[in-house]
Amino acid sequence: MxxxxxxxxxxxxxxxxxxxxxxxxxxxxxxxxxxxxxxxxxxxxxxxxxxxxxxxxxNLATLLTDVALTRLNAQSPMPDTGSLAGDLRTYAAQVAREITGPDGLALLRLAVALSSQGHQGQQAGDDLLAERTRQLQSMLDRAVERGEHAPDALSVVDHILAPMYVRVLLGIGPLTPEYVDGLVDRLLVTSTR
Missing domain, CATH: 1.10.10.60 (Homeodomain-like)
Structure with a gap:
């Protein structure tokens, strides 16, 4: 060879x-x-x-961005359970497991730190959000194709991911299955109005 x-x-x-x-x-x-x-x-x-x-x-900034994007892409595969509610519950539970796992807090801290580090850091933060949004959109598009009403990807970030991230970053209580399901329920109720 x-x-x-x-x-x-x-x-x-x-x-x-x-x-x-x-x-x-x-x-x-x-x-x-x-x-x-x-x-x-x-x-x-x-x-x-x-x-x-x-x-x-x-350089180190590019390496850190690559680590964050690679981990993001490797984690949280988009579920396909046959319903939006099932997909969102499965996805939210996966994210909760990941961010409370051994490297979860470090990766969240990395994402937050990168986004506050000048132009290159802002670009890294934008890249992370764009990748997460792209992943979510694939799940939401499937729901629409099935005839379901789906929220936009940023609503999923705002209503499901952000509250979990904040709880983990600030050390506020556990991400219990009931809490995570409650986030999904509130989004589904809000998005059907």
Missing amino acids: NERERARRPGGRSARVAAEVHQAVTDLINERGYGNFTVGDVAARAGVADSSIYRRWG
Whole structure:
């Protein structure tokens, strides 16, 4: 296998390095908080050279954005239960599990921190919201195709995701199944008016 074929092969060393670097970022955010580590710290934690990180991501802000977007895309697959209510309940429960899981708080803090870091940070925040909105819209479009009345994606963010994110970020009570279902119920009632 020549070098060009090796570079195109999915997975392999490149995917392992990216996963190790992403995990190193998440661990460092958990331990030190946003803004309290460098590319060198990430490289040391991941067991790679600084130059590997700079070559692939260019700078720390781009790496952090990639971590947030990659984790967002890997999490919360859009359910297809056959009804909007079922899809929203399943999706909300998945998000609640993720953001209360081992890396959930770190990823939420990363998203918040990125969005407040100048133009590049604002772009990262916009990219995160755009990706989440795109994912939600696919679920909402399916509901409309089935003949259901569906809210817009931003309403899902406002009524379901934002309250959960705020509770986790501020450490306000658990995200019980009853609480999460209540968020979905309120959105469904509001969107049918």
